[in-house]
Amino acid sequence: MNNSFANTARLLGAGLRALLVLTVLTGVLYPLAVTGVAQALFAGRANGSEVRADGKVVGSSLIGQQGYGLRYFQSRPANGLGTNSVNTRYKLVLSGATNLSADSEVLVKQVEDAKAAVVKDNSVPGYTVKPSQVPADAVTSSGSGLDPDISPAYAELQVHRVAARNGLSVARVQKLVEDHTTGRTLGFMGEPRVNVLELNIALKDLAAQR
Amino acid sequence: MGPVLAGVLQLLALTGALALVHIPAGTYMARVYSSTRHLRVERWIYKGIGADPDTEMTWPAYLRGVLAFSAAGVLFLYLLQRLQGVLPGSLHFASVNPAQSFNTAVSFVTNTNWQSYYGEQTMGHVVQTAGLAVQNFVSAAVGIAVAVALVRGFARSRTGELGNFWADLVRGTLRILVPVAAIAAVVLVACGAIQNFSGIHEVGQFMGGSQQWNGGAVASTEAIKELGTNGGGVFNANSAHPFENPSPFTNLFEIFLILVIPFSLTRTFGVMVGSVKQGYAILATMFTIWLGFTALMMWTEFAHHGPALQAAGGAMEGKEVRFGIGGSSIFAVSTTLTSTGAVDSFHSSFTGLGGGITTLSMMLGEIAPGGTGSGLYGMLIMAVIAVFIAGLMVGRTPEYLGKKIGGREMKLAACYILITPALVLVFTAASMALPTPPHSMLNSGAHGFSEVLYAFTSAANNNGSAFAGLNANTDWYNTMTGLAMLLGRFLPMVFVLALAGSLAEQQPVPVTAGTLRTEKPLFTGLLVGAILIITGLTYFPALALGPLAEGLA
Numbered sequence: 001m002n003n004s005f006a007n008t009a010r011l012l013g014a015g016l017r018a019l020l021v022l023t024v025l026t027g028v029l030y031p032l033a034v035t036g037v038a039q040a041l042f043a044g045r046a047n048g049s050e051v052r053a054d055g056k057v058v059g060s061s062l063i064g065q066q067g068y069g070l071r072y073f074q075s076r077p078a079n080g081l082g083t084n085s086v087n088t089r090y091k092l093v094l095s096g097a098t099n100l101s102a103d104s105e106v107l108v109k110q111v112e113d114a115k116a117a118v119v120k121d122n123s124v125p126g127y128t129v130k131p132s133q134v135p136a137d138a139v140t141s142s143g144s145g146l147d148p149d150i151s152p153a154y155a156e157l158q159v160h161r162v163a164a165r166n167g168l169s170v171a172r173v174q175k176l177v178e179d180h181t182t183g184r185t186l187g188f189m190g191e192p193r194v195n196v197l198e199l200n201i202a203l204k205d206l207a208a209q210r
Numbered sequence: 211m212g213p214v215l216a217g218v219l220q221l222l223a224l225t226g227a228l229a230l231v232h233i234p235a236g237t238y239m240a241r242v243y244s245s246t247r248h249l250r251v252e253r254w255i256y257k258g259i260g261a262d263p264d265t266e267m268t269w270p271a272y273l274r275g276v277l278a279f280s281a282a283g284v285l286f287l288y289l290l291q292r293l294q295g296v297l298p299g300s301l302h303f304a305s306v307n308p309a310q311s312f313n314t315a316v317s318f319v320t321n322t323n324w325q326s327y328y329g330e331q332t333m334g335h336v337v338q339t340a341g342l343a344v345q346n347f348v349s350a351a352v353g354i355a356v357a358v359a360l361v362r363g364f365a366r367s368r369t370g371e372l373g374n375f376w377a378d379l380v381r382g383t384l385r386i387l388v389p390v391a392a393i394a395a396v397v398l399v400a401c402g403a404i405q406n407f408s409g410i411h412e413v414g415q416f417m418g419g420s421q422q423w424n425g426g427a428v429a430s431t432e433a434i435k436e437l438g439t440n441g442g443g444v445f446n447a448n449s450a451h452p453f454e455n456p457s458p459f460t461n462l463f464e465i466f467l468i469l470v471i472p473f474s475l476t477r478t479f480g481v482m483v484g485s486v487k488q489g490y491a492i493l494a495t496m497f498t499i500w501l502g503f504t505a506l507m508m509w510t511e512f513a514h515h516g517p518a519l520q521a522a523g524g525a526m527e528g529k530e531v532r533f534g535i536g537g538s539s540i541f542a543v544s545t546t547l548t549s550t551g552a553v554d555s556f557h558s559s560f561t562g563l564g565g566g567i568t569t570l571s572m573m574l575g576e577i578a579p580g581g582t583g584s585g586l587y588g589m590l591i592m593a594v595i596a597v598f599i600a601g602l603m604v605g606r607t608p609e610y611l612g613k614k615i616g617g618r619e620m621k622l623a624a625c626y627i628l629i630t631p632a633l634v635l636v637f638t639a640a641s642m643a644l645p646t647p648p649h650s651m652l653n654s655g656a657h658g659f660s661e662v663l664y665a666f667t668s669a670a671n672n673n674g675s676a677f678a679g680l681n682a683n684t685d686w687y688n689t690m691t692g693l694a695m696l697l698g699r700f701l702p703m704v705f706v707l708a709l710a711g712s713l714a715e716q717q718p719v720p721v722t723a724g725t726l727r728t729e730k731p732l733f734t735g736l737l738v739g740a741i742l743i744i745t746g747l748t749y750f751p752a753l754a755l756g757p758l759a760e761g762l763a
Contacts, residue, residue, distance in 0.1 A: 011274055014259055015282035018376065019348070021258045022383060023286075026347040026434075027340035030388060034395045034430040038405035041396075046405040048423065048453065050413065058416045060423075062402055062452035067417050076531070080556075084331035087303050090410055092331050092422045095447035097528040097556035099679035101657035102516025103760055107559075111521045136514075136524025137531050143450030143538075143555045149531040188211065188219040190458020191534030200416060 053201045061198055063093075064148040068200060070121060071165045073150070073158050075196045076137055077114055081145030095144045114139035118157070127160040149193035152181050166207040176202055217508050217536020220462055221501075224540065227466055228473050235470060236477020236489070242385045243358045243378060244482065255380050263380070266371035269711030272359055275375030276352060276703060280319050283345055287315035290341040291333075300334030301409050301424070309688035316692045318345035320699035321353055321581055323435070323442030323551055323674035324691055326682040330424040330445050335407055342442060343431045347391075350438030350471075351382035353549075353583030356703050357475060358482075360587045363710030364611045365483045367718050372710050386471070387438060394433035394467055401463075402456030403429035428453050436467035439581040441551030441674040449541070449554040450530055461537045461554055465544045472548055472579035473497070475586045483611055487729035492589055494734045499578035499741070500547055503567055507539040510563040515761070519561060528556030539564075546571035549581025551674025558653070558661070558677035565657075565677065566757025569664055572671045573749045574741055575630060581672065587706045593728070594623045594709075596740040600726050600733075610728060612718035619712055626705040631748045633670035633694045638663050638752065640690075647686050652679025656763075660756035665691060670698035 038046040049061045059065055064075045082094035100107035115131055118138050122129045135153040155177045163173040180199045183192050248256070248263060256263045267275065288311050290297070295305035306314065310326055317324040318341075327333065333342065355378035362372050399405050408425040415421055428444045432454050435441060445451040455461055473493065480489020512535055514525040529538045538555035545552050546568040557568045571578075577588035598615050601608030608615040615623075641647040641662050651658035661680040668675055669691040676682065682691065727733065 008278075011278040012282060014261055014376075015275075015278035015280075016286070018255075018259045018261075018279055018379065019282045019286055019344075021255050022348055022380075023340055023344045025255075026383065026388060027344035030392065031339045031343065031427040031430045034392060034399075035405050035407065035427060037396055038399040038429065042399050045402050046399050046429070047408065048404050048406075048413070048425070049402055049456075053416070057414045059413060059421070060452075062456050063421075063423075064452075065415055065417070065421075067415075069417065072416075080528075084328070086328075087301075087331050089302065090331070090422055092410065092424060094328055094331060095445050095451050096328075097447065097450070097559065097678070099556055099558040099652055099677065100518070100527070101558060101565075101653045101660075101679075101760065102514075102519045102525070102527075102561050103655070103657060103763065104518055104653055107518035107527065108521055111518055111527075115521070132523075134523070136519075136522045136526040139522050140524075140527040140529075142526075142530050143528045143553070144445075144447035144452060144530065146447070146452055147530050147532075148452055151531055184211070184216055185458045188216050188223070189462055190532050190537055191213060191216070193531045197416060 051197060051201065053204070058201065059197055061195060062148055064146045065197060070161065072200045072203060073155060073162060073196050076147050076150060077139065077141045078145035079110060079141040093146070095146055097143045097145065098141050111139045122157055122161045124160050124164045129157060133157060148195055148197060150196055152177070152192050152194055155181070155194040155199070162203065166203065167210065168207065172206070176206060213534055213536055214508070214512055216534070217539065220536055221504060221540055224462060224465060228469055231470060232474040232477055235474035237481055239386060239474060239478040240481035242381050243478070249384070252380055252384060256376065259376055261376040263374050263377035265374055267374055268370040269372055269707045272372050272375050273704060273707045276356065277700065279379065280352065280700070283319040283348065284315045287318060287341050287345060288312060290337050291315065294334055294337055297334070297336050299336045303332065303334045306332060309685045310683060313688040313692040316695050317674065318342050318442060319349055320672050320695045321349040321438070321440060321549055321584070322669060322672040322695045322699070323440045324669055324676070324695065325442055325674070326688055328446040329443055335409070335426060338431065338444060339427045343427070343434060346431065346434040346438045346440040346442070347383050347387050348379065350387060350440065350582040351379050353581055354382045354471070354475070355379055355583065356706055357583035357586040360590060360706050360710040361479050361482045363713035364613060366714045367716060370711055370715050372707070372714060387434060391430070391434040391437050394437060395430040397463065398429040398432055398460055401460045402452070403432055403460065404453045405429040432464070433467065435552060436464045436550065437471065439468060439472065439548045439550040441545065443552060449552045450556070455554055458532050458537060461533050461541065465541055468544050468548055468550050468552070469579060471582045472585040475583065479586060485729060488611060491729045491734050492593065494731070495737045496577070496579040496589065498734070498738055499574070500543065503547060503571055504540055504543045507543045507564055507567050508536060510561045510567070511535045511539050514561060515563070516561050525561055528559035530555065542568055543571060545675060546673060547574070547576060547578045547580070549576045549584055549672045551668060553675050556678060557675060558679050562757055562761030562763070565660060566753060566761055568675070569660070569667055569757055570745070570749070570753065572667045572673045574745050575627070576671050576673060577741070584672065591623050591626045591706065592741050593737055594619065595627065595744070596733070596737045597726060597728065599740055600736060606724060609719055609725065612721070613713045613716050614719060619709060622705045622709040622712070626702050627744065629701045630670050630698055633698050634666045635752060637666040637670070637690055637694050641666070641686070650681040650684060650687060656756055656759035660760065663752055663756050666694055669694040672699050
């Protein structure tokens with residue numbers, strides 16, 4: 001009995017020593033080496049792809065923002081996004097999805113309300129949005145709640161409203177959207193998309209020049 | 211080009227990349243585990259451990275190594291979280307409570323990476339990088355080590371020796387996981403994944419005001435999180451978060467990382483047992499299931515049945531625009547057919563049938579291609595069972611790779627395939643029967659049941675993904691999913707290593723005209739059939755109450 005206890009202790013000791021050695025390697029040296037290379041070669045990206053406008057940081061090109069006024073292009077809904085519930089000395093953005101199911105009545109209502117709002121907001125004199133025109137990404141929350149992109153169809157649908165609110169011609173705003181549309185990578189990876197923050201920065205510049 | 215065609219092309223590109231890489235990668239891994247030479251740094255490590263890497267171990271000794279190392283891992287990770295409040299470099303985050311610390315420690319050591327916490331607000335830099343990410347490496351290396359031990363059981367004869375656990379652990383980490391992860395991490399940073407230790411900082415917003423972000427060693431974690439089929443994200447949104455998975459290319463690249471070791475290990479297996487054709491038969495089985503499930507997933511997600519998705523006009527709830535439905539479908543199937551559990555889209559909001567496919571993928575035992583190592587040993591157990599069924603049909607003593615599958619071998623294989631379903635069904639039933647656990651459900655009806663079924667399927671199979679509406683941060687779920695993860699990881703390993711020991715002692719039987727040719731397509735067909743039928747019979751009633759009821763409504 002004593003013997004087997006000693007054996008177990010010896011084995012656990014070996015396990016612990018192995019863990020500590022491998023922790024130094026994979027938990028200290030590896031992340032530090034990667035960080036060193038990352039900061040040397042791709043500092044901007046490694047630090048969050050921050051975007052500046054008028055000399056100020058206005059966010060990250062990778063992180064979607066909420067609360068754009070109707071003068072600007074709207075991003076996707078983010079009903080799963082939260083703020084931190086522990087360590088509340090901070091006000092962290094808590095990424096997340098709604099996790100509501102395809103047959104959820106709550107989700108049906110969210111989608112219907114969002115669709116009604118998109119139709120109402122984007123119908124301006126001379127241009128009426130039909131509910132069937134509204135693409136799925138405009139009325140659903142993304143997985144992260146931080147989706148930086150919208151589909152070209154959703155951007156297109158907002159052009160008339162944005163043009164009217166900024167006193168710009170529809171053609172001019174349309175051109176702006178086209179210039180900010182990214183196609184599929186190599187023609188087949190992912191989906192075509194428009195980065196909302198970058199588009200709105202360009203829009204603000206354009207409106208200021210007018 | 212439409213989204214469906216783009217999705218299919220992404221699937222083809224991924225298949226092409228895996229086809230190119232699996233042969234050199236698999237052959238290299240076979241060399242790693244067969245080599246008699248030690249690198250200088252490895253000698254230092256063995257000295258540090260106090261282990262002789264050239265001592266051959268019998269199966270009980272090998273198992274003791276696995277268990278001792280894993281027990282040390284759980285203990286260390288538990289303490290690290292409990293002490294977070296006083297650790298430097300932890301952003302002044304509080305210590306994690308006991309139930310959640312236990313759950314998380316077990317979760318990462320068992321290669322599950324179930325997360326009942328929100329990463330960005332709970333775990334500081336030290337716990338993330340020196341605790342959780344370390345287990346991403348070593349739990350994967352342990353999985354491969356056990357698989358290699360089983361392969362040695364098939365390859366060797368008249369010996370009880372299965373290799374040296376410490377050597378297999380260190381080599382897998384040093385010669386395979388670290389170099390590939392380092393390259394992959396730099397690729398991810400180049401595409402936009404973050405890698406810094408700047409902690410929490412305030413960033414301005416377009417409309418004024420500011421937002422707070424957490425930094426972190428995200429790219430370095432992301433690389434090994436996928437490569438080691440772990441799945442635990444730095445952020446709550448996991449690989450849907452743009453800092454973890456910034457572009458359509460990184461999405462495919464991450465799926466590639468998930469699949470590359472499990473698929474390549476079939477080559478390692480073929481080389482080590484002296485017949486690469488045997489490896490191809492296993493590879494074909496895995497690939498058939500993976501391709502079939504992905505095709506089914508794309509079909510149901512593009513069809514977007516379900517009232518909310520119909521109202522929206524597409525299954526985009528819980529999915530990112532940059533990945534689209536095609537990229538999200540491939541990721542969802544790949545992450546649940548392996549033991550990864552990382553997500554680039556949220557499975558709970560998939561169509562009813564789509565959610566059912568992710569659940570069924572895990573229920574297959576995560577063997578197509580499965581987790582790093584665990585996929586191969588799980589699949590070889592199924593091969594043993596398929597050979598046994600074939601033997602019953604023709605009335606011959608079953609053999610596989612020249613080893614007789616007798617009573618002892620079958621008992622071990624049967625125990626292996628029974629343990630996980632028993633854990634899943636018992637824990638799910640208990641959670642449904644008790645008064646308070648059902649309160650954790652977010653959705654009601656069939657989907658609410660699916661959330662609980664999914665949780666225990668994910669835990670017992672060491673996947674880690676979730677129908678994440680379920681509030682799993684309760685004492686019940688933290689404790690019970692913790693137990694399911696522990697038992698679901700280590701009991702099967704006991705049976706695998708016992709089987710390996712028993713096979714290694716046998717003298718090989720010669721191949722005759724009556725031998726079942728396990729390298730032929732016929733056997734692949736038999737194996738696919740056995741896997742689907744055994745899993746189907748086991749889980750059909752549970753699936754009918756959850757995903758099928760929702761999907762066919």
